[in-house]
Amino acid sequence: MHKLLCTILMLSCIVSVQSQTGDRPQTPHPPYPYQSDSLVYQPEGDSSRYGITVTKPSTGGPFASFLLITGSGPQDRDETILRHKPFAVLADFLTRQGYLVMRVDDRGVGQSNGNFAGATSFDFASDVQKQLAFLRSLPQVDKKRIGLIGHSEGGMIAPIVASRDKQIAYMILLAGPGVPIGQLMGEQNQAVLQSAGVDSLAALSYGKFFAATMPAVAAAPTRDSAARILSEQLNTWRQAEHPNRVFATTAIRNDSGAVIYQQRVLQQIYSPWFRTFLGYDPELYLEMVTCKVLALNGARDIQVLPDSNLEGIRKALAGSSQTATIEKLPGLNHLFQTCKLCTVQEYGILTETLSPVLLDRLADWLKKNAATP
Numbered sequence: 488m489h490k491l492l493c494t495i496l497m498l499s500c501i502v503s504v505q506s507q508t509g510d511r512p513q514t515p516h517p518p519y520p521y522q523s524d525s526l527v528y529q530p531e532g533d534s535s536r537y538g539i540t541v542t543k544p545s546t547g548g549p550f551a552s553f554l555l556i557t558g559s560g561p562q563d564r565d566e567t568i569l570r571h572k573p574f575a576v577l578a579d580f581l582t583r584q585g586y587l588v589m590r591v592d593d594r595g596v597g598q599s600n601g602n603f604a605g606a607t608s609f610d611f612a613s614d615v616q617k618q619l620a621f622l623r624s625l626p627q628v629d630k631k632r633i634g635l636i637g638h639s640e641g642g643m644i645a646p647i648v649a650s651r652d653k654q655i656a657y658m659i660l661l662a663g664p665g666v667p668i669g670q671l672m673g674e675q676n677q678a679v680l681q682s683a684g685v686d687s688l689a690a691l692s693y694g695k696f697f698a699a700t701m702p703a704v705a706a707a708p709t710r711d712s713a714a715r716i717l718s719e720q721l722n723t724w725r726q727a728e729h730p731n732r733v734f735a736t737t738a739i740r741n742d743s744g745a746v747i748y749q750q751r752v753l754q755q756i757y758s759p760w761f762r763t764f765l766g767y768d769p770e771l772y773l774e775m776v777t778c779k780v781l782a783l784n785g786a787r788d789i790q791v792l793p794d795s796n797l798e799g800i801r802k803a804l805a806g807s808s809q810t811a812t813i814e815k816l817p818g819l820n821h822l823f824q825t826c827k828l829c830t831v832q833e834y835g836i837l838t839e840t841l842s843p844v845l846l847d848r849l850a851d852w853l854k855k856n857a858a859t860p
Contacts, residue, residue: 538598665799673698785819
């Protein structure tokens with residue numbers, strides 16, 4: 488889920504994330520106490536190119552190594568958002584802890600080529616598999632100690648890759664989905680609306696409408712059939728719900744507003760990425776993962792709600808023979824910042840990029856699970 492993806496037609500919360508005050512004191516700057524190399528990688532016999540930064544300790548090795556996987560939306564290798572650079576901060580922290588870290592521009596971003604707009608999450612998983620081949624080719628990498636760290640949609644892509652690649656030793660999911668995406672986004676809509684001051688019953692009503700309707704719209708075989716499903720479900724919801732609640736959640740006052748709403752929804756949902764995204768069930772891939780897993784969510788995350796998603800991950804991994812650690816970190820939002828209001832609008836106001844609570848928990852888990860061969 489994109490860091491600013493407040494889901495369908497929550498455009499007001501996207502637009503209002505404008506206040507970006509203060510510095511970003513955690514952003515690392517050279518000189519570094521480790522080696523940092525930036526390059527462009529092109530797989531042999533492939534037209535793909537990937538802009539990559541590899542950071543590694545200056546001495547020693549081979550190292551336990553990690554590939555960072557960004558969230559949704561076109562992201563650079565630092566996962567830059569609102570002048571925060573969470574992946575640069577994360578790579579700097581992990582490298583200082585003795586690990587090799589690789590981070591990559593998404594396709595069509597920075598020094599990476601390719602078409603981002605027409606790609607799906609499974610295309611991004613294929614990109615990660617190609618990037619893993621490069622990571623494994625580096626002489627400083629311990630081939631038996633390679634892990635994936637995915638944030639948000641990256642926490643959806645990582646299990647796809649790990650389910651296919653049994654050589655992956657570790658997987659860290661940061662606000663990754665644990666329930667079907669239609670359910671997740673219904674819960675997200677409700678939470679974001681409530682955080683914006685919408686009446687809780689109105690927010691609940693819209694969240695249920697979204698969860699019940701949008702996956703069927705996305706799965707429709709044609710755009711015309713998708714439009715018909717959406718129109719029917721929207722009319723049913725409007726007739727059953729109080730007009731004030733409909734307006735509070737969708738700003739629909741009349742039939743003309745409903746038509747505009749439907750057009751907007753179809754424009755966003757009926758695309759290759761969103762159709763695939765809404766049809767994703769994480770259980771199908773998590774249950775095939777055999778590596779060690781750490782799954783973390785911020786307790787104040789309103790985009791990937793912690794309780795339902797962490798429980799979904801726990802259930803899906805219950806049959807795994809490997810270790811799974813699943814935790815909710817107090818006081819943190821979707822970006823793993825220490826939040827006060829804990830709204831989407833606050834992301835750019837906060838000067839903290841990644842909470843020390845998150846970083847310390849990562850260091851502790853890795854020390855126990857990945858620090859030695």
